[in-house]
Amino acid sequence: MIVVIKSGTPAREIERISQELNSWNVTPEKSAGRHQVVIGLVGDTAALNPQQIQQLSPFIEQVLRVNQPFKRAALEFRNGEPSTVFVGTSSGVIAFGQNCPIVQVAGPCSVENEEMIIQTAQRVKAAGAKFLRGGAYKPRTSPYAFQGHGESALNLLAAAREATGLGIVTEVMDTADLEKVAQVADIIQIGARNMQNFSLLKQVGAQDKPVLLKRGMSATIEDWLMAAEYILAAGNPNVILCERGIRTFDRQYTRNTLDLAAIPVLQTLTHLPIMIDPSHGTGRAEYVSAMSRAAIAAGADSLMIEVHPNPAQALSDGPQSLTLKQYEQLMQEMAVIGKSVGRWSETPISTATQNTIHLQELALRVS
Numbered sequence: 001m002i003v004v005i006k007s008g009t010p011a012r013e014i015e016r017i018s019q020e021l022n023s024w025n026v027t028p029e030k031s032a033g034r035h036q037v038v039i040g041l042v043g044d045t046a047a048l049n050p051q052q053i054q055q056l057s058p059f060i061e062q063v064l065r066v067n068q069p070f071k072r073a074a075l076e077f078r079n080g081e082p083s084t085v086f087v088g089t090s091s092g093v094i095a096f097g098q099n100c101p102i103v104q105v106a107g108p109c110s111v112e113n114e115e116m117i118i119q120t121a122q123r124v125k126a127a128g129a130k131f132l133r134g135g136a137y138k139p140r141t142s143p144y145a146f147q148g149h150g151e152s153a154l155n156l157l158a159a160a161r162e163a164t165g166l167g168i169v170t171e172v173m174d175t176a177d178l179e180k181v182a183q184v185a186d187i188i189q190i191g192a193r194n195m196q197n198f199s200l201l202k203q204v205g206a207q208d209k210p211v212l213l214k215r216g217m218s219a220t221i222e223d224w225l226m227a228a229e230y231i232l233a234a235g236n237p238n239v240i241l242c243e244r245g246i247r248t249f250d251r252q253y254t255r256n257t258l259d260l261a262a263i264p265v266l267q268t269l270t271h272l273p274i275m276i277d278p279s280h281g282t283g284r285a286e287y288v289s290a291m292s293r294a295a296i297a298a299g300a301d302s303l304m305i306e307v308h309p310n311p312a313q314a315l316s317d318g319p320q321s322l323t324l325k326q327y328e329q330l331m332q333e334m335a336v337i338g339k340s341v342g343r344w345s346e347t348p349i350s351t352a353t354q355n356t357i358h359l360q361e362l363a364l365r366v367s
Contacts, residue, residue: 205234245281255283
C-alpha cells in the first residue's frame with residue numbers, strides 16, 4: 001500500500017503522517033520523487049482501510065494498494081517514478097537510472113594479473129567506461145575450471161582503481177567474503193547462480209553498498225524481482241537489475257538467449273535501473289556489438305561488457321570478450337544511438353591517458 005502526498009506538503013506534516021502510520025503496526029518508508037513524496041506501507045496491510053488513511057491529513061492525495069507480490073520493487077511503490085541509484089566512486093558520484101546518461105561498465109571476466117587489469121582499466125576508461133568489472137571469486141560450472149584468485153585479486157582491483165579512478169564492480173559468492181569484497185567494490189555483484197541464494201541476498205541487503213543483481217539463467221522476471229525484494233526488504237534500496245541472458249533450447253549458436261524484451265517489461269513493473277550484459281547473453285564476441293546497440297535503443301540504463309587485452313589467452317570467458325580496440329570501436333558505435341535517444345555523455349580523454357595509450361600500442365607493435 002502506498003500513500004501519495006500532495007506536492008508542496010510541508011516536511012513537518014509528512015513526518016506527522018509517517019509517525020501516525022507507524023503506530024498502526026506497519027512500517028512507513030518515505031520516497032521522494034521529482035514531483036511528489038510517496039510513503040510506502042510495509043507489513044500486513046490487508047486490514048487497513050484506505051479511506052481511513054485518507055482522512056489522516058488533507059495533504060494526502062490518494063491511497064493505493066500495491067497488487068504485485070514484489071512490494072518495494074514495484075513501480076507503484078514510487079507512484080510510477082523510476083528510481084535513481086547513486087554510486088560513490090573515487091572520481092565522484094555516478095547515477096544509474098532512466099533519467100541519467102547510460103553508464104558503461106567494462107573489464108575482464110577474471111582478474112588475472114596486475115599488468116592486465118591496470119592496462120584494461122586505463123583503456124576502457126579512456127573509451128568512456130565509468131566502472132571496471134573483474135571477478136576475484138568466480139563461480140564456474142566445472143569444479144576444475146579457474147575459480148579466480150580470490151583476495152589477492154581484490155587487491156589488484158584496488159590498484160586499478162587507484163591508477164584510474166574507475167568505480168569497481170565485483171562479485172561476492174559467499175557471506176564469509178562479503179566484508180572483504182565490500183571494502184573494494186563500489187557495487188557488489190550477485191551473480192546469476194546466486195540470484196536465489198536468499199541468505200546472501202539478506203546479507204547484502206543489510207549493508208549499504210549498491211547491489212547489482214544478475215538474473216538467474218532459468219529465472220522468470222517475477223523470480224528475479226522477488227530476489228530483488230529480499231535485498232530491498234533487508235534495508236538496502238540501491239539495487240540495479242542486470243539481464244545477462246537466460247537458458248533456452250538453442251545453445252549451438254549462442255551461450256544464452258539475451259532477453260532484450262525484459263527492458264520494456266521491467267519498465268512497466270519496477271522502478272529499479274536496468275543493466276544489460278550482452279557478453280554473457282550471447283557468449284560470442286562477434287554478437288556483442290549488435291546486442292549492445294539494440295540494448296541502448298530498447299532503453300537500457302547501463303551496459304556491462306567483457307573486455308580483455310588478449311581474449312585468446314583469457315583464463316575465463318575469452319570467446320565472449322572484446323579486445324581493447326574492439327571495445328573502443330563499439331563505444332563510438334553506441335554513442336550514435338545513445339545521442340539519438342538523449343542519453344549519452346561525452347568523456348574527454350586527458351593528455352596523460354592519450355600518452356599512456358600511445359605507449360601501450362607501441363609496446364604491442366614492438367612485441
